[in-house]
Amino acid sequence: MSPSATTRPLNHAIISDCLPPKSHPNGYVTANAPPPPPAELDASALLFTPTTLVRTVPEPNSPEILSQSACTDHMITASWTQSQGWSSPEMKPYGPFSLMPTASVLHYATECFEGLKAYRGFDGKLRLFRPDRNCNRMLVSSARVALPTVPPKELEKLMKALLAIDGPKWLPKSRPGKFIYLRPAIIATHPALGVQKPKEALLFIIACFLPCLDEPAAVATPQSPVAVTPHCNRGLKLLASSDDMIRAWPGGYGYAKIGANYGPSLVAQASARERGCEQILWLFGDDCYVTEAGASNFFVVWGTREGGLELVTAPLEERLILDGVTRASVLELARERLCGGGKETVKVVERGFTMFELAEAVEEGRIIEAFAAGTAVGYLSLSLLPILG
């Protein structure tokens, strides 16, 4: 069965296989009409080409999962050109892209992405965690690197469509509490070496397995030499960034989920690992403001000298840090549930705080806990993690 023979609009496929093809909204095409405006991305036009391969679902924390490269049966793609706008999105078998060597993304980092988890609940239901926030952030990120934007609602619909097809098999009811990681991304495919705003791009959404950080089975193997010991058992050691490795700066793009924030961070990350730490604690400026931990937001709970309790994290205003979905959730939960006014009241503070303040608090025995919060590191990093170890 050839792929084209089975390609059909996904929604139509459920309702009917013989709806008339889409035509111009007014029903006819005028001769010499002005060209239509570039098309918006329309999730309802999704085409579906089912895979014909039979693949098995990897075991939790098997070498295949630890490789962080195992994806589900399908992916969604939509292509964009400056003149035409977005094509109809397609759900099709997961597989490689063909890119010209001159493609903008391979030279100029014209790329942005999102990451969120789909969970299989203990009640058997599939859930995405606040996908609207990721879709809104993708809009911000794509605009920052001159990529076309995607209406957040349409992106959310596409992610749900992928999950509706691949979820039942790849995140089955027999695995309650487990997750798969959805990765939408936009890359500039425009094959031209000129340094310029790209005229062609590709949106894709894949669903990938990431190691489950609370599984004790995760150990180093020849295939995956990085051991994934559960963080909750041993804490997270962070190495403070050095002056020649700063992550982001005012007027830059530290707030955007774009490739440019990641590649240049890997040398520092590797040096942290060589020194027995899991990640970098990113500092900024002569005052050593604490901004992020690895690719996550960073929180401290400390006692103030006045005897109060504070949950503190870096602020969003300077746009140095990512506006994390988990970060926002931690703040909301803490404000709702820990600011009750009783003895255990925690004051929730978003403000710049420095490494010197942190060191002082350690010396004075005022640190209660510190943790990293992010989607990929998992909700478990929200448990109490000793730092400065």
Place this chain on the structure above:
Amino acid sequence: MSPSATTRPLNHAIISDCLPPKSHPNGYVTANAPPPPPAELDASALLFTPTTLVRTVPEPNSPEILSQSACTDHMITASWTQSQGWSSPEMKPYGPFSLMPTASVLHYATECFEGLKAYRGFDGKLRLFRPDRNCNRMLVSSARVALPTVPPKELEKLMKALLAIDGPKWLPKSRPGKFIYLRPAIIATHPALGVQKPKEALLFIIACFLPCLDEPAAVATPQSPVAVTPHCNRGLKLLASSDDMIRAWPGGYGYAKIGANYGPSLVAQASARERGCEQILWLFGDDCYVTEAGASNFFVVWGTREGGLELVTAPLEERLILDGVTRASVLELARERLCGGGKETVKVVERGFTMFELAEAVEEGRIIEAFAAGTAVGYLSLSLLPILG
């Protein structure tokens, strides 16, 4: 003729077609020997698969050339893995790459590149302009984004090998004074979503046509809506960067030729073009230090208040700017030829200078000239270009 039937070591092909295959240096393989260390890139092991397509060389500044996507018959690639090191490089027909959607380069900007021109001299010879400097810089850039490094000498040999095969046809003797643009790049192909130092990468070298900025024939067409009017005829208008669009920062990576310095600059570049300017003049800090112009270095010649002449450009020490090959050549030439001690002596100064100094010099009528210097913009931007237009 299948490609594999014609694949052969390039150097051997010239000498003999029947040399024995390469084996272990000591001539035999020991059982249970420790794995060999990762291989260095070895240009002398280059394999060659000639193209079987017949393609025509585009006319100077034809729409095909203005598209900045036309490449020559062949490209060179070499793949790298953390355990094995570099494969034998291959020269093969120019064509698309196959990359997994999880490839690191598509998400994390794990990419670096170089750009240099090969010129057809009026004496009929092909020349590269100081390729050793580009190859040395590629070493610096690749290390900054945790990519494998390539010995500069080997990279230079590979570029020359590509030019030896494609130069005679694509940059023929009938086009003296013309150039093609060589683009070596390294991208991380490692198919894994974890934010980590990549374990697989690809080096490639392509030869591409760029518009010739001194050709009066270059005009806007529907295919290439950006008119390429010769800069030398009209000067270069620059828009000063705004506070929320900062290109680089101390401790960052403004000095490296990595994707992360380009994608995030395109929004500012597009806004410059919307306002009738060619490029952004990148300023830094509250004092508005002048750093780069577009993706080029920036020079000013002004009269000092003491009556002297100065050629001034931003310094390399803070690592905010690219250590440009053309920049270095301009400085060398000026120091050799314009510092003679006579009346026309120009003092050559690498130091931080600000937009306010520039504005003052304009007001006081002390600006003699200002220009951008870079490979892609062409040596012609070294002619006198009025700024602050």
